[in-house]
Amino acid sequence: MKNPVLNISSLVGVIVLAFAIPYFVEAFTVLNFTVYIIMAILSLSLAFVWGMGGIMVLGHSAFFGLGAYAYAIAAVNFGPGWEAVTLSMLVPATFAALLGYFMFYGRISDIYVGVITLAVTLILFNLINSTSGPQYKIGSAPIGGYNGITAVPTLSWPNGNFIDINGMFYLSVGLLILSYLFIRYYLSTRYGKVTVAIRENERRAELLGYNVAQSKLITFSIGGAIAGLAGCMFANWGSFVGPTIFGLVQSAQIIIWVIVGGRGTLIGPILSCIAIQWMTTQLGMQQVVNVGFVLGIVLTIFVLLVPSGLAPLLAKIPNVVRSRLNGKPKEDVALGSPAEEGQT
Amino acid sequence: MSDNIILQTKGLGISFGGLHAVRDVDFVLRGGELRCLIGPNGAGKTTFFRLLSGQHTPTRGEIIYKGKPLGNLQPYQIARLGIGVKTQVPSLFEGLSVFENLELAANQTFSGLEAVSIVDETLERISLQDQRHTICQELAHGQRQWVELGQILASKPDVALLDEPAAGMTHDESLKTIEIIKEITAKSSVVVVEHDMDFIKLIGERVTVFDRGEVIADGTFKEIASNPQVREAYLGRKEAAVA
Known part of the structure; x- marks a missing residue:
């Protein structure tokens, strides 16, 4: 994707498509797609940290959860304004910087970095879980333990108007595009x-x-900030945050999105996140097969048969078609170099 | 800096458990000099390079660079001071193109258009202009060695440590490699570790011989070739090849 004209036209196409969606589908579907897009921001953040930076983070949901809780607590205390949004990025970024300082300057090996991040998110899960009771509050915001923080004040447009379902969808798409362009x-x-x-x-x-x-510290902190932004949007989407967002399932899902989408790409993890969540929702509507079971099979298939992921696979298709049309032998086909894929 | 000495070691040593990999090495490299290091397998040449580049911390002695002790600096700090390393096994950014590999080297010293122009110049010098967009893992072994030498050329260090730059190369590739090394020497002081005695002979510069972690001889190729201690330690097994 090094052709700037192609890049700009693809971006315009995505924006037009995204902004057209609410006109053609029901509000419930828009609501679902909004959370897919929010999770795509989270997936993008891990694609950056792990896929581009090579830092294996098994507990990326820690930053997502910190962002969500930071926003919720700040919104309850100061109102749902730019301060709360800023804190939702600043808190996880600072936490990532502190954690990263000890890990990277301590020259901890990659596998242990992964294990430490996983342990951290599980510690946060248990910590938040154990904050039931009125004595656990920050300012006027009760942390709420297992019940989480309910009725989180949500963002409004700069003119003070309430952000409706469509507005939340547009805002999420806008932030996803901004995050992608920033990275x-x-x-x-x-x-x-x-x-x-x-x-x-x-x-x-x-x-x-x-x-x-x-x-590595800079990469890790930027990834933490973007994951925090996703957490902020998630808190706005449901007007609720709970400790399960720190959980093992959430962390595992992000890893699956990145592996299936393709490590070393940015578009792949975004697309796979949206596709897998859509599939999960569809499967959840039936009683025949277990969703987790199907997700496990999808992951296994990709790891074994398409280890480079979805995006590099899709990138090969035009070349293969072109070669078939030109009658060139397969060996002559440039199937998209890793460097090109890395820019995707 | 007396006598134009750029790099010096005094009593340098490192032990791994009971093994003295490098012991009491006094070594002097002068500005613009090209020095060859030879020695049998396990003589401590690569470990010596790792000490100079900060990849190992000495257990004894000191390294003096441009008149100042290096102390316990990190490898990246030593690299920033102007010591470039080509490792024994080609160590590249495998998934990146030849251009990107060289650009990363040039960017450390230069910026913007100057860096790009240095990369272009380097591509020409290592004869890989046509492979500028080729991913390094797709290159042949010899070309990979040249890319790593190209990184040294592009970053223009004051001292270049080249560990087996011609390993696994054909005769013609080795000749081209000598050309590249001579180009590096035009801007940097160079230390070359090599096993291939023909290659050392072709370079035709001063040779230091390592054996069991120590320097056992130092001189011209002729002098070391006729040194009985060297013949016993190393050349004995290669005598036929040298002759």
């Missing part, structure tokens, strides 16, 4: 190129003079 921009900068280089070969990056720990 694309970041990856095109010197710092972003180093982020990808570290994923490819940490030792070589270090021998060329790049501060690997610092770069």
Whole structure:
């Protein structure tokens, strides 16, 4: 996707399609698609941290949950304004920076980074779970333990108008596009190129003079901030936050979205997140097969048969079609280089 | 900096448990010098490089670079001071293109259009202009070695440590590699570790011989080739090839 005309036309196409959707489907479907889009922001954040930065985070839901709780607590205390949105990104980013400082400057190996993040999110899950009772409150916001925080004040448009179902959908799509463009921009900068280089070969990056720990810390914190933004939107979507968003299931789902979509791509995890959630909803409407069972099969198929993921697979199709039409042998077909895929 | 010394080690050593991988090495490299390091397998050459580049921390002695001790600096800090390393096994950004690999090296010292122009120049020097967009993992072994040497050329360090730059290459590729090394030497002081005695002979510069973690000889190729200690430690097994 290095053709700028193609990039811009694809972006315009996505925007037009997204803004047309509410005119053609029921409010319930718009509501569902809104949460898919919010989760796509979360998926995008892990695609950046893990797929581009090579930092294996098994407990990415920690930042999502912190963002949601930070927004909810701030919204209850200060009202649902820009302060609450800023805090929903700042709190998880700061938490990621603190955690990352000990992990990356402590030169903890990749697998342990994954395990530590998983442990952290489970600790947060248990911590929030154990805050039932009126004594657990921050300012005037009760944390609520297992019941979570209900009736979270939601955002309004700058003119003070209430954001309705369609408005929440548009806002989510807008934030997804902004997050995607921000990450694309970041990856095109010197710092972003180093982020990808570290994923490819940490030792070589270090021998060329790049501060690997610092770069990882920045990547991890940015990913935390974007996951926090998704958490903020999730709190706005349901007007509720509960400790299950820190849970193992939530963390596992994000990993599945990225693996199925394709590590090293940004579009893939967005598409796979939306597709898998849609599939989960559809499967949830029937009683024949268990949703988790089907998700497990999908993941296994992708890991075994399409290890590079959905986006690289889709990227190959035009080349294969072109080669068939031109009658070229398969070996001559450039099937989309990893570098190109990495820019997707 | 007396006598134009750019890099010096004094009593440098490292032990892994009871094994003295490098012991009491006094080594001097002068500005613009091209030095070859040879020695049998396990002599400590690569470990010595790792000490110089900060990948290992010395247990004894010190490394003095441009008149100042390096202390316990991290590898990236040492690289920023101007010490570039080509590792024994090609170590590249495998999923990135040749251009991107060189750009990352050039960006450390230069920026913007200057970096791009240096990358273009480097691509020409390593004869990989046609592979500029090729992903490194798709390159042949020799070309991969050249990309890593290209990273050294593009980052223009003051000292370049090249560990087996011609390993696994054909004769013609080795000759091209010597050309690249000579180009690096035009801007940097260079230390080359190599097993191939023909290659060392073709470079034709001063040679330091390692054995069991120690420097056992130092001199021209002729001098070390006729040194009985060296012949016993290393050349004994390669004598036919040298002759």
